[in-house]
Amino acid sequence: MAKVFSIRVNTDAEGMYDITREVKNYVRSSGVKDGIIVLQTLHTTCALTINENADPDVKSDILKDLGRKFPKEPYFDHFEGNSDAHVKTSIIGPSLSLIIDDGKVLLGTWQSIYLMEFDGPRAREVKMKIMEDK
Amino acid sequence: MAKVFSIRVNTDAEGMYDITREVKNYVRSSGVKDGIIVLQTLHTTCALTINENADPDVKSDILKDLGRKFPKEPYFDHFEGNSDAHVKTSIIGPSLSLIIDDGKVLLGTWQSIYLMEFDGPRAREVKMKIMEDK
Amino acid sequence: MAKVFSIRVNTDAEGMYDITREVKNYVRSSGVKDGIIVLQTLHTTCALTINENADPDVKSDILKDLGRKFPKEPYFDHFEGNSDAHVKTSIIGPSLSLIIDDGKVLLGTWQSIYLMEFDGPRAREVKMKIMEDK
Numbered sequence: 232m233a234k235v236f237s238i239r240v241n242t243d244a245e246g247m248y249d250i251t252r253e254v255k256n257y258v259r260s261s262g263v264k265d266g267i268i269v270l271q272t273l274h275t276t277c278a279l280t281i282n283e284n285a286d287p288d289v290k291s292d293i294l295k296d297l298g299r300k301f302p303k304e305p306y307f308d309h310f311e312g313n314s315d316a317h318v319k320t321s322i323i324g325p326s327l328s329l330i331i332d333d334g335k336v337l338l339g340t341w342q343s344i345y346l347m348e349f350d351g352p353r354a355r356e357v358k359m360k361i362m363e364d365k
Numbered sequence: 366m367a368k369v370f371s372i373r374v375n376t377d378a379e380g381m382y383d384i385t386r387e388v389k390n391y392v393r394s395s396g397v398k399d400g401i402i403v404l405q406t407l408h409t410t411c412a413l414t415i416n417e418n419a420d421p422d423v424k425s426d427i428l429k430d431l432g433r434k435f436p437k438e439p440y441f442d443h444f445e446g447n448s449d450a451h452v453k454t455s456i457i458g459p460s461l462s463l464i465i466d467d468g469k470v471l472l473g474t475w476q477s478i479y480l481m482e483f484d485g486p487r488a489r490e491v492k493m494k495i496m497e498d499k
Numbered sequence: 500m501a502k503v504f505s506i507r508v509n510t511d512a513e514g515m516y517d518i519t520r521e522v523k524n525y526v527r528s529s530g531v532k533d534g535i536i537v538l539q540t541l542h543t544t545c546a547l548t549i550n551e552n553a554d555p556d557v558k559s560d561i562l563k564d565l566g567r568k569f570p571k572e573p574y575f576d577h578f579e580g581n582s583d584a585h586v587k588t589s590i591i592g593p594s595l596s597l598i599i600d601d602g603k604v605l606l607g608t609w610q611s612i613y614l615m616e617f618d619g620p621r622a623r624e625v626k627m628k629i630m631e632d633k
Contacts, residue, residue, distance in 0.1 A: 234533050234632070235600045265368050267403050267494055269535050269596045273607030275551040280455040283409040292441045292448035293455060300434065300568065307560045314560035321548040321561060321591055323455055325610075328403045328462045328596045330494040332369045337492055339407030342459070358605055360535055360598040362496055362630055364368070399502050401537050401628055414589040417543040426575045426582035427589060434568065457589055462537045462596045464628040466503045471626055473541030476593070496630055498502070 242351035276350035278323035284343035376485035410484035412457035418477035510619035544618035546591035552611035
């Protein structure tokens with residue numbers, strides 16, 4: 232088993248990309264019963280979050296709202312023109328720590344894990360590290 | 366000792382609920398001297414944060430400000446009408462990792478740990494997992 | 500080796516202070532090959548994030564944008580007058596968990612680790628704890 236596992240996500244544009252299945256599969260395949268898992272992006276214009284997995288309107292509402300509240304601003308100086316994406320990345324955050332209990336990543340009924348893309352299309356990587364409680 | 370411990374918080378409405386005592390008690394009862402503790406909610410309309418524990422006006426100012434900056438918007442589509450709570454949950458975040466040093470969870474003089482309710486009244490659960498540095 | 504290591508940052512004012520070198524040095528000096536590192540502030544008006552390290556305009560754009568979106572408001576009651584800093588601290592967050600792989604803290608090409616000061620000048624402390632995967 233690789234000591235650090237990588238999820239690749241090819242994004243189209245701004246969006247919330249569900250990576251729950253990949254995280255669950257990795258935890259299952261590790262055989263670890265108790266511990267934690269740390270997820271981390273290697274980028275500066277996408278982030279990681281947990282939110283609702285049932286009504287897809289939740290995802291589009293979140294993206295719409297962050298887009299309206301943190302648009303591209305005339306006072307931005309960064310030459311690439313994507314400072315709005317950098318702002319949203321720091322607001323949502325680059326890493327998540329989740330609990331592994333009884334061989335499964337602990338998630339509520341309505342929780343899924345998402346990569347939030349603020350600046351696609353891009354090829355993104357999420358790294359995962361399991362720490363076992365022996 | 367349970368491998369994953371649960372804190373239950375019955376919320377009234379939007380609010381910041383101090384769970385510092387429960388976290389400290391759990392770390393003390395675990396007997397763990399060095400390590401980390403991961404806290405995680407199982408919900409999608411409440412979050413975890415650390416902020417000031419002295420003047421209660423800080424809590425009400427934070428809630429007021431998040432409420433004004435991220436209100437219910439006419440462009441939200443989610444049928445439950447609580448997309449503002451989902452947005453704030455991703456902004457604040459679903460998990461926290463804190464250091465355990467010399468048998469105690471490391472906190473600054475003015476720091477307390479809060480469950481932030483954006484959509485109550487609800488029965489909430491915060492899960493805690495200690496990873497010992499042996 | 501100290502079990503918990505401290506980085507001290509003397510801030511001038513609002514700013515993003517790069518602590519990547521200190522974190523990398525601590526991981527290297529620990530000799531740990533695989534694991535995670537948890538970073539945590541002990542304060543309530545500064546936070547930790549990861550963002551771009553190349554164009555300094557990214558940092559000033561982020562600070563400018565957070566300053567415009569979350570200014571001091573007439574409706575704040577906290578007697579110290581820095582509730583805007585408390586709000587931004589909870590939005591960005593007090594802790595980070597990062598992966599250690601092959602003896603190095605895992606960071607993307609453009610990622611650096613920053614202490615975000617929202618209320619300086621102050622003497623700040625960031626605590627670090629390494630959890631080794633043996």
